[in-house]
Amino acid sequence: MIVVRRLLTGLVVLWAAATAAYLALLAAPGSTVDSIIGDGADTPLIRAQIIQEWGLDRPAVVQYLDYLWRAAQGDLGRSYLLQRPVREVIADQIGPTLTLAVAAALLGALLALTLAVTTRRPWARRVSSTFELVVVSTPPFLIGIVLLSIFSFSLGWFPVSGGQGFASLVLPAVTLALPVAGVLTQVLRDGIDRAMDEPFVVTARARGLGERAVLVRHALRHALLPAVTLTGWLFGILLGGAVIIETVFGRPGLGQVTLQAVNSADMPVVLAVVVFSAFVYVVINTLADLSYLLIDPRLRPAPATPTGA
Amino acid sequence: MRRRSLLIAAVATVLVAGCSGGGGTDSAAAGEPVSGGSLTWAVETEPITLNPHQYAQAKARLLVWNNFEALLTHDDKGGYVPWLASGYEVSPDGLTYTVKLRTGVTFSDGTPFDAAAVKANVDQLRADGYAPQVAAVQLKNLKSVDVVDPATVKYTLTSPDVLILDFLSSPQGAVVSPKSLKEAANLKAGGPDLAGTGPFILDRYTPGQELHYKRNPSYRDRAAYLDEVTYRFLKESSVRVGALTSGQVQVIEGVPATDQAQITGNSALTLSKGLNSGSAYSYYFNVTHAPFDDIRVRQAFRDALDVDTVLNGVYRGTATRAWSVIGPTSPLYDKTLEGTYGNNPARANATLDAAGWTQRDADGFRVKNGKRLTVRLVQSAPFVRDRRDILAQAVQAAVKQSAGIDLHVSVVDQGTATAALEQGEYEVFDNSRADTDAGAALNLLLSSSGAINRLGISDVGVDKLLANGQASGDPAARAEIYRSLQQKVVAEDSLIQPLYAPADQIAASKKVGGLAFEPTAGVPASAYNLWLSK
Numbered sequence: 001m002i003v004v005r006r007l008l009t010g011l012v013v014l015w016a017a018a019t020a021a022y023l024a025l026l027a028a029p030g031s032t033v034d035s036i037i038g039d040g041a042d043t044p045l046i047r048a049q050i051i052q053e054w055g056l057d058r059p060a061v062v063q064y065l066d067y068l069w070r071a072a073q074g075d076l077g078r079s080y081l082l083q084r085p086v087r088e089v090i091a092d093q094i095g096p097t098l099t100l101a102v103a104a105a106l107l108g109a110l111l112a113l114t115l116a117v118t119t120r121r122p123w124a125r126r127v128s129s130t131f132e133l134v135v136v137s138t139p140p141f142l143i144g145i146v147l148l149s150i151f152s153f154s155l156g157w158f159p160v161s162g163g164q165g166f167a168s169l170v171l172p173a174v175t176l177a178l179p180v181a182g183v184l185t186q187v188l189r190d191g192i193d194r195a196m197d198e199p200f201v202v203t204a205r206a207r208g209l210g211e212r213a214v215l216v217r218h219a220l221r222h223a224l225l226p227a228v229t230l231t232g233w234l235f236g237i238l239l240g241g242a243v244i245i246e247t248v249f250g251r252p253g254l255g256q257v258t259l260q261a262v263n264s265a266d267m268p269v270v271l272a273v274v275v276f277s278a279f280v281y282v283v284i285n286t287l288a289d290l291s292y293l294l295i296d297p298r299l300r301p302a303p304a305t306p307t308g309a
Numbered sequence: 310m311r312r313r314s315l316l317i318a319a320v321a322t323v324l325v326a327g328c329s330g331g332g333g334t335d336s337a338a339a340g341e342p343v344s345g346g347s348l349t350w351a352v353e354t355e356p357i358t359l360n361p362h363q364y365a366q367a368k369a370r371l372l373v374w375n376n377f378e379a380l381l382t383h384d385d386k387g388g389y390v391p392w393l394a395s396g397y398e399v400s401p402d403g404l405t406y407t408v409k410l411r412t413g414v415t416f417s418d419g420t421p422f423d424a425a426a427v428k429a430n431v432d433q434l435r436a437d438g439y440a441p442q443v444a445a446v447q448l449k450n451l452k453s454v455d456v457v458d459p460a461t462v463k464y465t466l467t468s469p470d471v472l473i474l475d476f477l478s479s480p481q482g483a484v485v486s487p488k489s490l491k492e493a494a495n496l497k498a499g500g501p502d503l504a505g506t507g508p509f510i511l512d513r514y515t516p517g518q519e520l521h522y523k524r525n526p527s528y529r530d531r532a533a534y535l536d537e538v539t540y541r542f543l544k545e546s547s548v549r550v551g552a553l554t555s556g557q558v559q560v561i562e563g564v565p566a567t568d569q570a571q572i573t574g575n576s577a578l579t580l581s582k583g584l585n586s587g588s589a590y591s592y593y594f595n596v597t598h599a600p601f602d603d604i605r606v607r608q609a610f611r612d613a614l615d616v617d618t619v620l621n622g623v624y625r626g627t628a629t630r631a632w633s634v635i636g637p638t639s640p641l642y643d644k645t646l647e648g649t650y651g652n653n654p655a656r657a658n659a660t661l662d663a664a665g666w667t668q669r670d671a672d673g674f675r676v677k678n679g680k681r682l683t684v685r686l687v688q689s690a691p692f693v694r695d696r697r698d699i700l701a702q703a704v705q706a707a708v709k710q711s712a713g714i715d716l717h718v719s720v721v722d723q724g725t726a727t728a729a730l731e732q733g734e735y736e737v738f739d740n741s742r743a744d745t746d747a748g749a750a751l752n753l754l755l756s757s758s759g760a761i762n763r764l765g766i767s768d769v770g771v772d773k774l775l776a777n778g779q780a781s782g783d784p785a786a787r788a789e790i791y792r793s794l795q796q797k798v799v800a801e802d803s804l805i806q807p808l809y810a811p812a813d814q815i816a817a818s819k820k821v822g823g824l825a826f827e828p829t830a831g832v833p834a835s836a837y838n839l840w841l842s843k
Contacts, residue, residue: 083358092516153552160548160555247545250351250545
């Protein structure tokens with residue numbers, strides 16, 4: 001039952017996202033024909049051919065319903081700009097972006113956990129806090145260029161571009177992971193600080209538990225909850241960051257496609273990206289909800305019938 | 310008689326080799342040409358289509374001629390030389406072009422190149438919804454294409470049009486294997502499944518990352534030196550330069566003024582520049598309403614502006630100033646315009662006073678009848694390049710300071726920009742065109758029925774000059790016609806403020822030989838003549 005409800009909610013979210021994006025593009029100045037013509041030659045004859053090719057003379061509502069009907073059947077249409085099926089455009093680019101996002105998320109989380117747990121001493125905490133503040137407030141564009149200048153252009157350890165191989169993933173993933181790690185570390189540290197003041201920590205210490213064990217087994221678990229809540233935000237950062245990272249590093253990916261599509265009002269591609277992002281949000285938030293149960297036993301539903309007795 | 314017989318198949322080979330020979334760069338360090346090796350070239354722009362018929366980006370031109378060829382190509386004097394053709398003849402009335410084709414040429418998919426293939430390409434271009442911009446502009450005057458025999462094609466026109474030769478040498482005129490035109494999965498997007506006759510074969514396209522070409526082993530002529538060439542898309546100029554200085558790529562294209570010192574200061578690298586063909590980057594004054602309907606205000610705007618100072622400020626001395634709407638490398642360029650107008654603030658102010666803009670408001674701008682002297686420039690963000698937004702700010706500051714003119718600059722999305730242009734909500738329109746024949750650009754920009762006539766002019770004299778220029782087959786007479794036209798629109802009517810001649814830059818390792826710019830077009834040439842010294 002819960003699964004069905006989740007699925008239905010998910011579908012409604014997807015539909016709402018597609019519709020909102022459609023309306024936003026409809027409300028944007030200029031017509032689709034204008035966007036397709038770009039800065040090229042513009043005559044009534046050319047306009048007529050474009051309108052005919054894409055069926056743009058139909059009322060907006062008809063076009064919208066037609067889009068939904070096709071999308072429901074898995075046909076996302078053809079890109080105005082690239083003249084290729086949208087499904088193909090997205091499929092080509094989804095792999096590199098997901099690889100980058102997952103690598104950056106894992107690296108960011110790992111870095112955050114390590115920093116939050118190891119920098120408990122006041123001086124280490126000060127150094128780490130400064131570092132976090134710097135990486136959070138530096139534009140990823142700049143981080144990317146600086147990393148490239150040092151590790152690619154000067155030292156020659158990593159190639160500047162390409163989706164091929166592990167070496168070309170390192171710098172982009174680090175660039176994208178640093179701001180994520182910065183924010184997560186601050187949230188985790190704050191959570192740990194609060195947890196360390198709780199009575200259960202005193203109890204644990206009284207049981208003779210070492211400081212490290214108290215920190216990792218008890219306090220960290222409490223601190224994880226707010227951090228997990230941030231995963232939705234994390235995905236936004238990753239996708240937004242990907243636009244910049246992919247441009248700087250010359251990596252293929254959804255970010256570049258999205259930027260180009262938005263700039264040229266390439267409606268079919270924009271809609272597909274929005275629906276896809278909404279889909280990932282739904283999945284991530286569902287996973288986050290489930291992981292609360294894993295982290296915090298208090299949130300688990302009580303057993304329906306008492307067993308034993 | 311205007312009969313020009315150019316059956317010079319024997320020398321065509323040499324001339325085609327010369328196709329990439331113009332505007333050569335210093336590659337003495339690379340020594341004699343050697344075969345083999347693979348080269349990586351970082352380019353700024355990923356083409357939106359790989360189908361030459363759909364070509365619309367001058368920045369993508371360096372890719373087209375790797376795997377495709379056209380019937381003719383440009384020499385460096387504004388003329389044409391045979392390429393896939395072996396020669397052509399024009400009938401005395403200028404209505405029939407008979408083109409002789411090379412024989413024994415095959416497309417990379419194994420099908421033969423012949424007259425039927427050429428006709429199939431034109432038929433495809435005129436198919437509904439395939440290439441409306443080519444059909445409506447370049448093929449406007451084409452009546453029919455006929456196969457005379459397997460090695461002869463006849464183009465019949467409805468009215469004399471010398472620009473048909475420009476079409477025959479343009480990317481849109483490239484000949485694609487008719488078999489692949491039928492079978493391509495995404496015809497308009499192009500890609501590895503479109504076959505041409507060129508010296509390379511496109512065998513891999515990774516969107517967002519790179520294009521990979523391998524040598525065409527059965528090319529009819531000297532094979533390309535390189536085994537393979539990869540074009541990698543790196544949008545950021547500083548990243549391209551870094552990739553070059555660290556040896557990750559051997560050639561880059563697009564080196565803005567701010568990065569040029571890094572190249573010139575490195576003894577292992579070379580930098581070269583080629584001026585593009587077509588129209589210069591210019592401001593077009595909208596004469597359909599106030600204030601630019603008054604010629605005095607147009608004159609004053611140009612007098613208020615010191616173009617050299619503005620260009621120096623923005624481009625640090627790397628830009629070439631334009632004096633006419635036509636680029637300075639075109640054979641149609643009118644050199645006598647140089648130094649004849651502009652940079653005279655005293656006269657600008659006197660002219661504006663005389664035109665009734667005598668008051669000043671609190672911000673120092675001129676006012677007439679309570680209305681500020683404001684002119685609006687709307688730039689479409691996706692098409693802003695060469696820091697033209699920064700240049701606009703520099704112009705804005707200059708005309709404000711010297712004459713109290715309020716140039717209002719807005720950088721907006723494409724839709725907003727097009728809407729503003731449609732509704733006449735602008736006074737200044739900025740544009741440069743990369744057409745190989747400047748006449749083609751002027752047809753769009755100046756003709757009363759022109760597709761980009763943002764001046765809003767409808768001038769019988771201008772239309773007549775454009776028509777004559779398009780019909781005239783004699784180069785000297787043609788140049789004279791366009792000279793009169795430039796005198797009219799630039800000097801007499803002050804309709805245009807030319808700013809600079811767009812250019813392309815190539816920076817490369819000195820190990821790379823054969824680098825050059827394409828004659829006439831002035832963009833980087835294809836990889837056919839490139840080699841890597843060992």
